Amino acid sequence: MAEVTISALVKVFPNGARAADGLDLTIRDGEFFALLGPSGCGKTTLLRMLAGLETPTGGTITLGGQDVTRLPPGKRDLAMVFQDYALYPHMTVTDNIAYPLKVRKVAKDERHAKAREAAGSLQLEELMERRPGQLSGGQQQRVALARALAYPTELFLFDEPLSNLDARLRLEARTFLKRLQTDLGVTTVYVTHDQSEALALADRMAVMDAGRFRQVGAPLEVYQRPSSRFVASFIGSVPMNLLPATVADGGLRVGSNRVPVPAHAREHVAAGDEVVVGARPEYAELLAEPADDALAGTVAVVELLGTEYLVTVEDGDLSVQATAPEDPGIGSRAWVRLGERHTLLYRADDGELVDAPRAASARDQMVAAG
Amino acid sequence: MTATARTGARAATPATAARPPVVGPLLARVGFYVFALVVGAFFALPVLWLLTAPFDADPTLSVAVPSLTLSNFAAMFSNPYVGSSLRNSILLSLGTMLLVVTAAALCAYALSRVRIPGRDLLLYILLLFSSVVSGTAAMVPLFQLINQFGLINTHTGVMLVLAGGLLPAGIFILKDFMDSIPPSYEEFARVAGASPLQTLRDVVVPVARPGLAVVAVWTIVNVWGDFLIPFILLRSPDKAPAAVVMFNFYTEGGQANLRLISAYSFLYSIPVVVMYLFVNRRYGFRFYGGIKR
Numbered sequence: 001m002a003e004v005t006i007s008a009l010v011k012v013f014p015n016g017a018r019a020a021d022g023l024d025l026t027i028r029d030g031e032f033f034a035l036l037g038p039s040g041c042g043k044t045t046l047l048r049m050l051a052g053l054e055t056p057t058g059g060t061i062t063l064g065g066q067d068v069t070r071l072p073p074g075k076r077d078l079a080m081v082f083q084d085y086a087l088y089p090h091m092t093v094t095d096n097i098a099y100p101l102k103v104r105k106v107a108k109d110e111r112h113a114k115a116r117e118a119a120g121s122l123q124l125e126e127l128m129e130r131r132p133g134q135l136s137g138g139q140q141q142r143v144a145l146a147r148a149l150a151y152p153t154e155l156f157l158f159d160e161p162l163s164n165l166d167a168r169l170r171l172e173a174r175t176f177l178k179r180l181q182t183d184l185g186v187t188t189v190y191v192t193h194d195q196s197e198a199l200a201l202a203d204r205m206a207v208m209d210a211g212r213f214r215q216v217g218a219p220l221e222v223y224q225r226p227s228s229r230f231v232a233s234f235i236g237s238v239p240m241n242l243l244p245a246t247v248a249d250g251g252l253r254v255g256s257n258r259v260p261v262p263a264h265a266r267e268h269v270a271a272g273d274e275v276v277v278g279a280r281p282e283y284a285e286l287l288a289e290p291a292d293d294a295l296a297g298t299v300a301v302v303e304l305l306g307t308e309y310l311v312t313v314e315d316g317d318l319s320v321q322a323t324a325p326e327d328p329g330i331g332s333r334a335w336v337r338l339g340e341r342h343t344l345l346y347r348a349d350d351g352e353l354v355d356a357p358r359a360a361s362a363r364d365q366m367v368a369a370g
Numbered sequence: 371m372t373a374t375a376r377t378g379a380r381a382a383t384p385a386t387a388a389r390p391p392v393v394g395p396l397l398a399r400v401g402f403y404v405f406a407l408v409v410g411a412f413f414a415l416p417v418l419w420l421l422t423a424p425f426d427a428d429p430t431l432s433v434a435v436p437s438l439t440l441s442n443f444a445a446m447f448s449n450p451y452v453g454s455s456l457r458n459s460i461l462l463s464l465g466t467m468l469l470v471v472t473a474a475a476l477c478a479y480a481l482s483r484v485r486i487p488g489r490d491l492l493l494y495i496l497l498l499f500s501s502v503v504s505g506t507a508a509m510v511p512l513f514q515l516i517n518q519f520g521l522i523n524t525h526t527g528v529m530l531v532l533a534g535g536l537l538p539a540g541i542f543i544l545k546d547f548m549d550s551i552p553p554s555y556e557e558f559a560r561v562a563g564a565s566p567l568q569t570l571r572d573v574v575v576p577v578a579r580p581g582l583a584v585v586a587v588w589t590i591v592n593v594w595g596d597f598l599i600p601f602i603l604l605r606s607p608d609k610a611p612a613a614v615v616m617f618n619f620y621t622e623g624g625q626a627n628l629r630l631i632s633a634y635s636f637l638y639s640i641p642v643v644v645m646y647l648f649v650n651r652r653y654g655f656r657f658y659g660g661i662k663r
């Protein structure tokens with residue numbers, strides 16, 4: 001029904017800000033697609049172009065095979081949750097949620113029933129007669145969400161719909177959203193700058209930076225194989241270790257240590273290459289005895305994550321994190337084995353993943369830029 | 371011994387040190403209150419006169435304890451033009467108010483949402499000219515203009531001229547209001563499929579209602595108190611509004627008829643006071659507190 005395709009989408013604001021810089025993407029019908037990126041990277045702008053609230057400077061958008069680039073928002077049959085909620089201060093919660101149905105000329109009783117139903121699933125029953133001014137930020141956000149869910153559509157556009165909820169409520173709402181979306185099968189574009197939310201919810205996701213997609217793929221793929229240093233540093237609830245290194249005689253020199261070159265990258269690097277070693281603390285192993293493929297250092301910080309500890313090991317300028325089941329004790333000597341299978345190499349100059357000959361990756365970049 | 375001496379010294383020091391700063395502000399305070407009282411009395415006198423004179427059997431221009439009577443009101447209502455003049459005032463105010471509120475709301479909305487170069491300059495120029503339009507300087511050309519339209523001695527003519535004079539300021543006030551309505555309100559309505567007119571009716575007007583009320587009341591009060599324009603543009607006395615009719619209250623001897631004037635002024639000021647109380651109660655004159663976010 002509603003496959004979303006954008007091609008060569010460009011948005012340049014009159015002040016010169018490039019919020020979209022040649023975006024190509026296909027979101028499959030019924031897919032839950034997350035847009036992730038730092039503040040100001042153009043997530044909201046892309047969403048607004050999909051909604052028809054912003055006219056692209058160039059490129060096309062199709063919804064369900066129909067070119068909608070110039071179609072007004074009301075004709076696109078979609079529901080949107082705004083980043084600032086946009087609840088009407090003069091209407092009660094019921095009327096707010098029922099407003100889209102009112103526009104669709106649904107009878108009063110029916111639309112109020114629908115509103116109560118949508119509100120019920122977000123624990124808003126008690127608040128139906130209040131006005132938005134009498135609600136907390138999180139309650140307002142849930143009303144905004146309920147308002148988008150209360151009417152049938154082809155496409156959901158969510159702009160950080162859970163950003164203001166407390167941790168527990170956010171987890172609940174996210175599970176609820178995921179289930180609802182699976183049940184309804186409505187194509188969903190979900191903007192967030194919380195990477196764990198994107199990983200948890202999305203069927204596929206895109207990581208954006210400065211108006212471009214840096215990586216598009218399934219969450220697991222993006223998590224395990226970030227295609228660039230930028231993505232690597234952005235994804236993961238504990239930041240990935242990114243250690244500058246030099247390729248030398250079949251291994252990597254990291255500070256005063258030597259670690260093996262990961263098998264998948266071996267044929268793409270040559271001695272003398274400057275690289276960055278990327279390894280997730282979750283995959284790294286903390287050893288109490290020396291090992292020749294591990295980085296040696298002293299335990300500087302120990303943080304409890306819940307079921308395990310996050311241990312920071314320092315050796316001079318070098319600082320590596322690893323998770324460990326037990327507290328090794330601050331000041332003790334420790335060794336960190338990065339876990340070769342999950343270790344990635346990035347080129348020091350352009351930050352791209354080393355997993356293909358350089359020429360190819362350079363050409364990819366040119367295509368992306370053009 | 372040393373202890374008591376020290377406390378004594380401590381008690382003495384603040385007393386001597388504090389005297390000048392206490393007396394200074396006190397005098398200033400008293401002076402201020404006296405000044406405020408004098409100014410207040412000066413402005414309260416006309417109001418007091420308005421409250422006592424209508425009920426005084428023999429009103430003068432001074433404020434006095436009245437020998438109570440309602441005969442002034444009886445005399446006033448027997449005057450043939452009193453009823454019609456109040457009706458005319460109401461008609462003119464409401465008519466002008468409708469014109470101003472409708473036109474100003476549409477203009478302000480458009481000006482607030484559409485980006486055109488020189489928009490603010492346009493607004494300031496309009497505002498500047500508005501004082502000219504209904505000002506005394508433009509009376510002759512205005513008279514001629516209305517004459518050309520054949521609208522002399524019609525309420526329509528008066529309403530058009532008054533509305534023209536009030537519109538720029540009305541637009542200015544309302545634009546400020548519309549600017550403070552987040553665009554996402556309308557954007558949500560658009561996404562939901564509402565037409566522009568629906569959006570205006572369901573979202574913009576209700577949200578801007580305090581602003582509209584302010585402009586409405588402000589227009590009514592302005593028209594209610596306006597003398598010059600209806601005086602010049604209206605010929606027949608049965609079309610004249612209250613402000614103009616009052617001007618014609620003379621005794622047979624050519625003296626200002628204070629009995630009539632005081633009673634009439636009393637009646638004339640009631641609607642404005644009532645409106646003020648209403649708006650103050652409803653919106654608390656927090657014009658810009660309409661949208662809290």
Ligand SMILES: Nc1ncnc2c1ncn2[C@@H]1O[C@H](COP(=O)(O)OP(=O)(O)OP(=O)(O)O)[C@@H](O)[C@H]1O
Nearest residue numbers: 013015017019038039040041042043044045046193
């Ligand atoms: N109306 C506008 N006029 C000019 N520049 C704009 C406009 N809207 C957005 N921008 C610019 O475009 C860029 C992308 O903005 P956008 O709102 O899409 O960011 P975002 O990814 O949603 O950020 P956030 O996570 O903070 O919401 C920013 O640099 C912003 O300054």
Ligand SMILES: [Mg+2]
Nearest residue numbers: 043044045083
């Ligand atoms: Mg945003």
